[in-house]
Ligand SMILES: CC(C)[C@H](C(=O)O)[C@@H](O)C(=O)O
């Protein structure tokens with residue numbers, strides 16, 4: 001069966017890094033028998049430029065038909081003055097919601113070749129390999145009521161609602177336990193149950209789901225403590241599962257522990273394994289179009305897509321091995337460059353990975 | 358005028374560390390002419406034990422009459438099974454709300470004597486001195502509606518409301534600018550305005566208040582990026598101002614950057630400079646009663662009280678100098694001990710600071 005892949009370059013450095021991902025996918029098709037067809041569609045600011053919407057109808061239609069989606073990044077100063085509903089980020093939030101991509105996997109892995117890039121001491125962070133699982137379609141991101149209005153006494157107020165239903169918590173908890181089963185079988189659920197009722201329900205449901213996974217060691221941690229522990233001793237974690245906003249904050253902190261967010265991929269999955277894959281880093285408009293961007297997070301996102309959505313484990317492993325090889329060979333884009341290595345541009349890095357396949 | 362100080366030891370290591378603070382205050386009275394009278398009252402689990410409430414009536418009454426409040430810490434496993442409203446944390450949240458302590462100052466300072474305790478590399482964190490200003494009486498902590506209930510379709514849901522009014526944002530923004538004026542005049546307001554309407558109002562009000570402080574350089578940062586930047590390059594910040602929940606998470610991460618949260622004090626102020634002072638660390642029930650706790654964060658909280666609420670700058674400076682001297686002398690409680698230093702217990706440390714006054 002032919003895999004349908006939709007690539008959405010987006011904004012900023014998005015097009016450059018997605019070009020390298022396309023090069024990689026084409027090489028897998030031509031040289032290693034990957035049965036896939038690629039389509040391309042605009043999203044974010046590019047969607048607005050093309051069709052007046054950050055998530056054009058046609059893009060959403062193609063996204064629904066695809067088995068796997070690859071996104072570059074969205075956003076940039078050119079779109080800062082647009083009204084709220086037209087902003088690039090709304091396209092990203094809309095596609096997550098429309099496709100029910102509730103399960104967001106954000107690995108934080110320190111590549112041994114890049115250990116010195118971390119702000120943390122080697123003994124604290126060396127060998128780091130944790131998985132943050134972030135709920136992606138609930139909580140304050142989508143909760144209602146929301147808005148800015150004027151109270152009866154004439155005072156303006158702004159508000160959002162952090163809300164989770166039992167089924168929403170249950171399905172992300174199951175994802176968390178399933179992932180932990182394939183790793184070191186330790187799951188840490190992060191909440192703020194000492195303050196928030198929504199966290200109390202979260203904890204209750206996670207506890208109940210845990211009964212179906214007797215082999216996984218479950219722990220709970222308050223979000224403020226989790227932020228501390230990630231800095232103090234990040235290797236204590238195996239899998240962390242948490243709600244949308246906490247996951248946004250903690251996964252970025254965890255990614256930065258490695259010192260090389262240009263290396264980190266992510267996956268956002270629905271209940272059937274269909275997913276959107278994107279690098280963790282943003283659209284970096286300041287360096288767009290200059291060949292400075294690191295394409296490796298995007299190439300590793302392709303590997304995640306091959307593994308999680310297309311069931312092509314061998315192809316995924318092939319990509320990851322090739323990335324390892326170019327790092328061993330000392331090739332580095334500027335963001336991960338250190339003395340003694342070869343500084344290369346986006347395209348050279350992409351071509352090197354293809355050559356190393 | 359005699360300063361009225363209320364000390365509230367609380368739970369876990371709270372009594373031990375507050376004992377050292379009391380020793381210090383008595384020394385300032387007897388030897389350095391501090392005109393103060395001390396009262397003592399239970400809060401948290403101790404409040405529940407004494408009067409069936411985490412914030413007993415009598416404690417609140419004394420707190421209202423006091424000029425400055427010193428808290429040890431609250432919470433412990435003995436109280437974990439209590440109903441929500443009786444839990445130790447509720448006492449802390451109630452006193453913040455009742456006294457309108459909306460302005461929470463959380464410095465993250467790396468003491469040069471303790472630089473090696475940080476998980477971060479010395480060049481990243483050496484000389485760190487940032488101030489996180491957290492709004493403390495609004496947002497999801499106190500917003501309504503909140504609760505757990507069953508929807509019409511029979512599904513249970515939990516929810517909380519992140520809510521801020523213009524005056525609430527304005528007063529914390531003013532505190533932020535005022536603090537920045539006394540420091541390096543750089544204020545970074547942290548929000549999630551690309552997703553939350555409440556953050557959009559936050560940003561709008563902060564921008565407006567900025568007009569009154571032309572000498573302060575204001576910037577805005579999304580909370581996920583702030584979490585990354587704190588790990589990557591924390592010294593880029595001078596003062597950070599943010600809402601309650603984001604401040605809870607970021608201030609703990611920032612504190613942990615120093616590697617010695619046993620050293621960090623905090624202040625929670627009302628509109629008139631009255632305040633509650635407490636160490637940033639928790640009640641650490643696992644080491645309670647063993648003389649292992651570090652009293653320095655509490656002694657430095659006394660210094661903050663002398664400075665911010667009692668207008669006794671000279672006394673504050675005296676305390677801080679004494680703490681610096683015992684660190685120079687190599688005295689260390691177990692949490693900050695390293696090879697070559699003198700390992701001392703809680704009381705020895707407290708006595709040493711008094712001797713060094
Ligand atoms: C761009 C923004 C809306 C988004 C989010 O907050 O989810 C981003 O920070 C992310 O983490 O993917």
Ligand SMILES: CC(C)[C@H](C(=O)O)[C@@H](O)C(=O)O
Nearest residue numbers: 194195224446447449450605
């Ligand atoms: C104990 C808890 C309610 C409290 C908070 O979340 O505010 C604590 O974490 C703090 O930061 O003072």
